[in-house]
Amino acid sequence: MSTASNGQGTGAGALLAILRDGRARTRGELAELTGLSRSTVSQRLDGLIAGSWVVAAEDSISSGGRPAAVFAFNERARVVLAADLGATRARLAVLDLGKTVLAERAAELHVDQGPERTLEWVATAFRELLDGAGHDLDQVCGVGVGLPGPVEHASGRPVNPPIMPGWDGFDVPGWLGARLGAPVLADNDVNIMALGEHWAAGPEIDHLIFIKIGTGIGCGIISGGRLHRGAQGAAGDVGHIRVPASEAPCRCGNLGCLEAVAGGASMAAQLRAAGVAANGSRDVVALMRAGDLRATRLVRQAGREVGAVMASIVNFFNPSLIVIGGDVAEAGEQVLAGVRETIYSRSLPLATQHLGIRSSRLGDRAGVVGAAVMVIDHVLAPDAVDQAFGHH
Amino acid sequence: MSTASNGQGTGAGALLAILRDGRARTRGELAELTGLSRSTVSQRLDGLIAGSWVVAAEDSISSGGRPAAVFAFNERARVVLAADLGATRARLAVLDLGKTVLAERAAELHVDQGPERTLEWVATAFRELLDGAGHDLDQVCGVGVGLPGPVEHASGRPVNPPIMPGWDGFDVPGWLGARLGAPVLADNDVNIMALGEHWAAGPEIDHLIFIKIGTGIGCGIISGGRLHRGAQGAAGDVGHIRVPASEAPCRCGNLGCLEAVAGGASMAAQLRAAGVAANGSRDVVALMRAGDLRATRLVRQAGREVGAVMASIVNFFNPSLIVIGGDVAEAGEQVLAGVRETIYSRSLPLATQHLGIRSSRLGDRAGVVGAAVMVIDHVLAPDAVDQAFGHH
Secondary structure, eight states: OOOOTTSTTTTHHHHHHHHTTSOOEEHHHHHHHHOOOHHHHHHHHHHHHHTTSEEEEEOTTOOSSSOOEEEEEOTTSOEEEEEEEOSSEEEEEEEETTOOEEEEEEEEOOGGGOHHHHHHHHHHHHHHHHHHTTOOGGGEEEEEEEESSOEETTTTEEOSOTTOTTOTTOOHHHHHHHHHSSOEEEEEHHHHHHHHHHHHHOTTOOSEEEEEESSSEEEEEEETTEEOOOTTSOTTOGGGSBOTTOOOBOTTSOBSBHHHHHSHHHHHHHHHHTTOOOOSHHHHHHHHHTTOHHHHHHHHHHHHHHHHHHHHHHHHHOOSEEEEESGGGGGTHHHHHHHHHHHHHHSOHHHHTTOEEEEOSSGGGHHHHHHHHHHHHHHTOHHHHHHHHHTO | OOOOTTSTTTTHHHHHHHHTTSOOEEHHHHHHHHOOOHHHHHHHHHHHHHTTSEEEEEOTTOOSSSOOEEEEEOTTSOEEEEEEEOSSEEEEEEEETTOOEEEEEEEEOOGGGOHHHHHHHHHHHHHHHHHHTTOOGGGEEEEEEEESSOEETTTTEEOSOTTOTTOTTOOHHHHHHHHHSSOEEEEEHHHHHHHHHHHHHOTTOOSEEEEEESSSEEEEEEETTEEOOOTTSOTTOGGGSBOTTOOOBOTTSOBSBHHHHHSHHHHHHHHHHTTOOOOSHHHHHHHHHTTOHHHHHHHHHHHHHHHHHHHHHHHHHOOSEEEEESGGGGGTHHHHHHHHHHHHHHSOHHHHTTOEEEEOSSGGGHHHHHHHHHHHHHHTOHHHHHHHHHTO
């Protein structure tokens, strides 16, 4: 709710919110769309142009008379830094405000070495990436970080993350913000992947579920266009939902969890028990691609198990799109077939008639794109823009 | 997003949004909270007082000097009409803007007689109720209707409702609005009950699931303080989630649905099969209260079956509160015990450590209170208020 109608900046945020769809518009169109007076529109546009957020051009297809000036959002106005940290791998990227990746780097990085060493590496790598892309820290409007564990989003601090020793309660935004001089937001890695896939799917998708099938299994949830994090930020923890008729032991200590029958670690263990060398989810997918029938059968069955759990969730949540990502999803059609088969046979027709089920569009980049979405939506929120321009 | 800063009304909505918490405030406090100038605050307050939305008083506990004027939301400014229609029963109420029930009526009403006859009765009953409470139609700011089937919320039209012959696509808001002269909103009955229970639980509850266990089983979902309706408005249809190890035939044509093992109609059928006279969910509860052990066992087991389905949903959704309502919930502790037992043993500790599971606070009134919440939030949305005052 934008209430600062006495503030100098009121309306700037609304103008940017409209122009962010990529279409250029005239002053008159903007006045009509916002309800602002033409003089206020002009004033705000001047401020936005001075800050390089908006660029002016002449509309060449204007019919008759002199061409009207049109105004467009400048996706190159600033850059965003994004980091997607897994247990042992990291992907870093510099993106513009249109979520185009300008530079990126993937590297081995073990989060179990603790927050300072990990984030020191991240900060250094960000500076090198920026340098290489011809940008500097002054142009960074925000930093987004995905972490492989539960994160209290408001503070950006990890909460008892099981595979991140030393990170519990660590002030990730404070530490990294001090080194990079920009606001930092952190969230769980599956949540930011869901944000990325939601952006890639387009704004007409209101309710989306992103499932990551890797070593473990988790999901990110979009309700009404917004990330649903749940009461303790624990929403999406589907890996430990009990699967009927299974007593497989899970790393969590319980029996019959979805992860224990359909996760990459469990599939690799089952292959090892059958005498096949497989170390993790990536090996399972590689074996399948090489034509190993046991691996293929396991992956297909894993898809069915995930589908059985999701069938209930589809009845409950009625999403318009389910996106499947993570290492095991690289197995492509075999996983999808199992998931689709089970969901379409078990969910209600009303909930599945327009339901899309497909694999990730962004693949390995879902995390960094999602981290950028999180940061850009925060920085360009109408209230935040009005306030920034009001305090000029 | 309130963008009409040239409009005459801008700020009125923000002032009302603040005052709706029930606390009285001075002009200075309101200026500080909204960022509006003191002169704009005074102007807007004058308009709100003229419309009787706000009342002025003197703050008697002001220390020293002359007492400052304070302003408070007037919950008696208007009234709301609310109707909760079930398959064979209706509850109607007149409420003030603080959701206090001023007058109400419960009656037998069969929706299968079609929309015109049903709504004609509703319109007449509303006029009588208003009369009896000493109000007239001019004071009605909106009408909320809950219907026992899927409703497209944006249009208020039922969508293929299975137990409402003749209602498919019927323009409920248009028909009723023409007779009552006020805006009408319609939604599914379980959704409006969830809105009512969410209001009763308080604003600190962001993520709530309301489960109605009656003849059938369904739920209403609050995510981030807002109703989650899902892609086809079909969210919450948990009654047809497949229960493991059951082959009980369901009225939907499938086998092993939750409703077919734990719904009131199914329990009554099981009792009849055992030679006990039971016609529906209310009879099951009455038998249980009379000490019938078969009924007690069925109800407890129904609680466990509902709990088993909800355990997965708790991992997925991470609600802070689960509220159980509907006829079978009147069985109280027996149902709750079964639900709690299963959820706490099967969901993840992080998702259950602060999870509340309790029965409905509003009981039979959940629907009419929720319908009022829906209408009041719509009418008093800051943008709607700004617009109304801008067009004075």
